[in-house]
Amino acid sequence: MSDGSELLEFRMRGYKRVNVVVRDARVQTIDITLPDGVSPESVAKIFKLGEPREGELPAAANIGTTVSADWKAQRYSAGRVVLFIDESGSKPVAQLMRVYALDVIPLRSDEASLVKRSLQGQNAESRQITKAVLNLLATRHFQPQKLNQEIAQRWLQNYIKTLDPLKLFFFQSDIEEFQKQSEQIVTDAAEGNIDFAYNVFYRYLERRTQNLKIIREYLAAEHDFSLDEEILTLKEVPYPENELEAREIWRKRVKLELLNRKAKGYDPVESLERVKRHYEYQFQLPEQFDDLQLLEWSLSALAKSYNANSTYYSARSIGRYQDNLRRQIVGIGAQLQIVDGDIEIVSLPEGGAAAQSGALKTGDRIVAVAEGEGEFDSVSGLRLTEVVEKIRGKQGTVVRLKVISSQKNQPTVVALTRDEVSFAGIRGTILNERYANQKQKTRIGFVSVPAFYSDSQNPSARSSSKDLKKLLKEYEADGVDALVLDLRNNSGGMLAESFRFTSLFIGQRPLVQTKDQSGKVQTLNGVKVD
Structure with missing residues (x-):
């Protein structure tokens, strides 16, 4: 200049x-x-x-x-x-x-109001599902019991913990107000109504907005790190009595986060940047949040009030879980996410139709979807799950995407034929390690097991036990001396498949015991794996 x-x-x-x-x-x-x-x-x-x-x-x-x-x-x-x-x-x-x-x-303080406007309230199907779940818990649960005020109190407490597990948002006055509603919760639930869940959630959104303003203040404020202060652990911390106490809690939490970054050697500006990213993540609501998500949170909290290991999954969640267990879906093979309101491609797994076409790249934005030669439907304003549902379909059918490349401003049309897309299953690595007093290295087979997956509708499809059996044969041929199974990120899966998987190691010996409502105990043995 x-x-x-x-x-x-x-x-x-x-x-x-x-x-x-x-x-x-x-x-x-x-x-x-x-x-x-x-x-x-x-x-x-x-x-x-x-x-x-x-x-x-x-x-x-x-x-x-x-x-x-x-x-x-x-x-x-x-x-x-x-x-x-x-x-x-x-x-x-x-x-x-x-x-x-x-x-x-x-920080998107308007997100709360947008989410609130997206909720339509319960419909007839939602009420029917609520009554069906209550009936199952009263008759088929391991510890069956009709809903009463004691269970309703636990239901309420579990739901509040779902929304505010760290006691950072609700005030003690909110909790006391909610706890007076147990009798009304029982009455409403008999008709399938969960009005309390909506009311509690609306209050939660209100407190989120208040806390965002407080956090902004303390991120911009000067902090004296020479003071001797303490912050309560989760088990000790009560809900704040009012906004004044909430401000003090957030002041200390922001200060602690900054101090932690300072202790790691970050300069003041870098510390602030990292703490802001931390709170940006913490204040995110589920992208697909809607009435179904609120119903699932509420009924899962209800199931946990009967037993800590009981939960409820919506049909949508079960569908995703089953897709994960089958380790394959029918689609185009593209991982999507919402970036600044746009549907953006973030990865193209090898073998998928999208990667094989060469017409799509990471960073491309999808602006519209059409079924075959039909009209394009804009994806603007849709949730990610809704866009994914539009793109998926029957194997062999064509889906057209209107895409804006990261290098171009004008959209282009890409036609793709849907096909099966496989997810990664069991992964194995051989590590060569030499330990003290050993002349030769030990060959260790390291196996990562993401889930006990299989397709119950297709016995010939891949499964975790089949993949492991094949890998064990390869390890045996390679002279592997020891085996490590990494289950840290295992999401669970099919019980029968976990039996087959474990049977590869223990054969047909006793594997697990079950007990039903009547107290009858049954011992289940391992199975023969073909």
Whole structure:
């Protein structure tokens, strides 16, 4: 620039563009182009610039600030903020800009209201499911019992723990208010109503929004790390009595997170960035959140009130779980996620139709889907699960995608034939280790077992026991001396398949005992594996 200033351009998550003008190593201005739907006023508040002196922010208006004489005027316009900074205030403001713009600006405080608007309330099917689950628990559970006020209290407590396991959101007054509803919960549940679950969730959203504001404050505040303070562990911590106590809890938690990063050697700015990413993740709601998700949370909390090992899965969750156990689905073989509101391709597993076509790349955005030669349906505003359901279908059928490449602005149409897509199953590695007093290395077969998977509808399909049996034969031929089974990330699976898997090691010896409602104990042995 002619005056010796340097223009630095950044592309930062949360903003369309951030331009910083620097002269003599000092920040002169920060010019921020905001994403759609974010007001300049909200960013001004996040940057602690103070409230405008009068009325709402008009387009292209010069607004003074009431924060400090060190700050010059800020220029606000539609979809844009320009901060004019004098030399005395440039360094702290530059740090603040980096901290808030780099990752999380703005934390989406409007997410709660969007989620609330997406909930339609219970319908007839939801009430029918609730009554059916209550009947099963009263007649078929290992410890059958009709719903009463004692169980209703546990139901409520489990549901609250689902929403707020760390006691960070609800106030003690909220809990006391909810606990008075046990009799009404029993009455409503008899008709299949779970109104309490909606009311508790709405209160949770309200507290989330309050806490987001508090966290922003303490992330921007100075903290004195020389003070001797303590923070209670989860078992000891009570719910905060009110907002004043909640503020103190969040002050300490933010300070502790910053201190942990400082202890790891991060500088103050990097520490703030990492803590902000931590809270961004913590405050995320499930992307697919809807009435079905709320029903599942509620009924799972109900099942756990009968026994800690009991749970409820919706048909949607069971379908996903069964897909996982079959280790294959019918689709195009593309992993998707929502990035800034767009459906983006994040990976293309080998062997899938998408990877084989060569027409799709990671980073491409899907904007519309069509079945065969039918009309395109926009995916704008759809949940990720809804988009996935549109793309999946019967094997051999064609799905067309309207895609915008990361290198192009105009959409192109890609036609793909749906086919089976296999997930990774058991994986084996041979490690050569030499231990003390050993002349030769020990060959260790390391086996990762993601699940006890199989396809109950197709006996000839792959399974964990078949894959393991094949791998064990290979290890035997390779002279493996020892075996390590890694079950750390095992999600469980089919009970019968776990029998076959274990039987590869213990044969047909006793494997497990079961006991039914009447107290009858049955011993089940291992099985012969073909």
